[in-house]
Amino acid sequence: MSFQQTSLQRDPLQKDINAFLDYLKFEKNSSRHTLAAYCRDLKKLSDWLASQNISTWPELSEKRLRLWLAELHGNGLQSKSLQRLLSSVRSLFRYLNRQGIVEDNPAKLLSAPKASRKLPVTLDTDQMDALLNNRDDDPLVLRDQAMLELFYSSGLRLSELVGLNLDSFEEGFQRVSVLGKGSKERIVPVGRKAREAIQLWLSVRAMLPVKDEQALFLSKRGERISHRQVQNRVKRQAREQGMPTSVHPHMLRHSFASHLLESSGDLRAVQELLGHSDISTTQIYTHLDFQHLADVYDKAHPRARRKKGKD
Structure with missing residues (x-):
């Protein structure tokens, strides 16, 4: 043929x-x-x-x-x-x-081999403090600082942050409306540090050749910042702060979820904030929390510690 x-x-x-x-x-x-x-x-x-x-x-x-x-x-x-x-x-x-084109679905009963689920990599609170500790007054650095704070404050996805507009915020930047997966909109709170960082960025935003009037975060050319640019700037900031691992935007989202769950124990609230449609997706952070507790147990419990010398 x-x-x-x-x-x-x-x-x-x-x-x-x-x-x-x-x-x-x-x-x-x-x-x-x-x-x-x-x-x-x-x-x-x-x-x-x-x-x-x-x-x-x-x-x-x-x-x-x-x-x-x-x-x-x-x-x-x-x-x-x-x-x-x-x-x-x-x-x-x-x-x-x-559409009436077929009667049966041959894939309906098939399943792929289950993949071993890797735990997400997170930064601890000290590492997050170091990453967010920047005193530079350069407009692009202030923009980066606002992006980092917002990632960690509100657990945003990369696409959600890039898509933010100036009118995405409510009540003096205390809440932000984001468009998540499947075009689902959700409203999440914005922390004090993030609000301060955003205000600092907005005070110098006009110093760039603004071409996109609506976009919150701009490139140095004044256009809406791209996904790749955000990834590169996050990695650069982490490298300059001496982070021991390659940091990417989703790691900040993981850190937000892990730290919030560790402090509150409220799985449903974390699910809502992250915009997960299925709580099983959020439950992976409970494994992170348990892993931390297990490490503490192994180091601290008298029956878990291995004795030195003879038993």
Whole structure:
């Protein structure tokens, strides 16, 4: 079979995939990161369908899909990537079913191998104090200070911070409205130190060639700051403060959640502040807290300490 013939046979499948991606973009209003992930996953599916000469959706049975996943796993694709890939295929078939294109979902009963869940890396309170201790009056440093304080004060995601506008705040910067995953809006409090840092930044913001009047945080060119710029500035600030590890924005969010949970013990409140739709996502921070308690126990409890010399 020629490539042209294969391409012609696959056209209806690719057309359906494109329609699903348009649905995610225009009707579900999915973020560009979500869309990019779906595009990557469904490109893998499309390429594999071509290699198998599959030209209609009913040909994609549960058995064939399971064999494909096993092949990908055998070639080194990690469990987390397999889970996301399977979720993308499952979502595609749910869409196709609603459109009356298919009757069954071959991915419905399949599951990827469970990945071992790594505990998030956090900074302790002394490290956070060192990171946030900056006395420079340079406008860009004051901007960075405000970003760092806001990350740690309110547990924002990188995309949430970058998307902030001047009118995102309420009641004298005491609360901020952020647009989280799935375009879900939530309102979180802003701590005193963060409010002070934001006010300092706003006092020098006009010193930059302001091109984006709405954006809270600007690049040195006056445009809305990019994700990469924020990541680089956080890493730079941490390096200048002698942090022992590579620091990134999500580590500050992890630190916010861990420290708040350790102090309050209120899992539901932390879930709300982080914007997690499922509390199981928040529960990983209870493992961090338990790990800390276990370390204290091992070092302090008479029965846990190993005696020196003879028993």
